[in-house]
Amino acid sequence: MNKSLITNLLAGIFVVLGFIFDQAIVLSVGLFALSGAVTNLLAIHMLFEKVPFLYGSGVIALKFQSFKVAIRNLILTEFFSEQKINSLLSKAQPNIDFEPIINNVDLNPAFDSLLEVIEQSQFGSMLAMFGGSAAVEPMREKFIEKMQLSLGEISQTDNFKALVSQTLSQSNSAESLHNTVLKLVDERLDELTPKMVKEIIQTMIREHLGWLVVWGGVFGGLFGLIAAVI
Template structure:
């Protein structure tokens, strides 16, 4: 049982109990508590669902286009600014960041590099000598060792400070950063275009469901308190 339903049920029980016992204070507390809880529950419900004849209900799904625009502006103006991208390239202490390119290098197919090497040998002065020992097929057993060694060498180069300085200097160029922002903006735009009013409602509802439940609880508590004051002061 969620907090909202529990609050409304308890307030209703207090109303019925006060009415049956003819206990005005208890009746007033329950009635005001039920009024506050139901009002807040209806307000929460109206955020996400369209209620007939109640203007302004279903505000979140009906404004989902504005919701998407706000998300995009937040991402681009607060997170992916040129300053933040530039700061990302260096740590807070000012020490240059190191780019880990090893996972990328591991996925690169270096077979064309070996083929080019063989082609260079064939067209060089060693071509005739290579033909005498079986041609390029004689070099085929060297393909895998060559690829492994090349990946190790390129990985070592990518870890060097000099390489990272060159890469960082290129990435920090204004036109590169602007292009990065444009690509990020395009990705965000594409993902946001996949949103539907129903999905927007579910996302927001999931984020704040727990906290909205407390609105109903406190509505019942403050409503009951107001009912108690009204009863003991003779205004009920």
């Protein structure tokens, strides 16, 4: 059972017990906790899925072009800039291994770009109510791990290696190799669909966003207790 379901079940139990035994405080705690947990659960769902009549829902799919541009800029500026390619070419190695570069590149700017896209979307104001970017900060390490793995796999594909070898055989120009990488990246990103982008991000962050539901229930319950006492 996931933490979101457990939180909602506990809040629902408080509501039932408070109603059956006519305990106003217990009922108030349960109702406030349930409303906080359900609201946050709906917010998480709205991040990934389009909900009819709810403006701003499905922001990941709606903003997938922005994510694609951010990924493209990250790859070209952080991994395959002409300066880095020049450094590799200067070693005159016939088979260039890009994985060491990928593993040593700081991917924190990529995660910051992801947060910026979310905060500037319709979902940003809703996320702010639940702690803003701090609420999704725990997913940073997982995001970086997934990005390094994905980029490493791309650099090891036969298609990528063939293009690099072909370019090197034709010219030792960093600009030429950079243009080859640019073409390959654009071709791969063009294959991405809104659904694919949603699934990629959903896999990385859904587990951590579940804590929004837990804390929504906890703080909702505390507010309910205060309301009942007052």
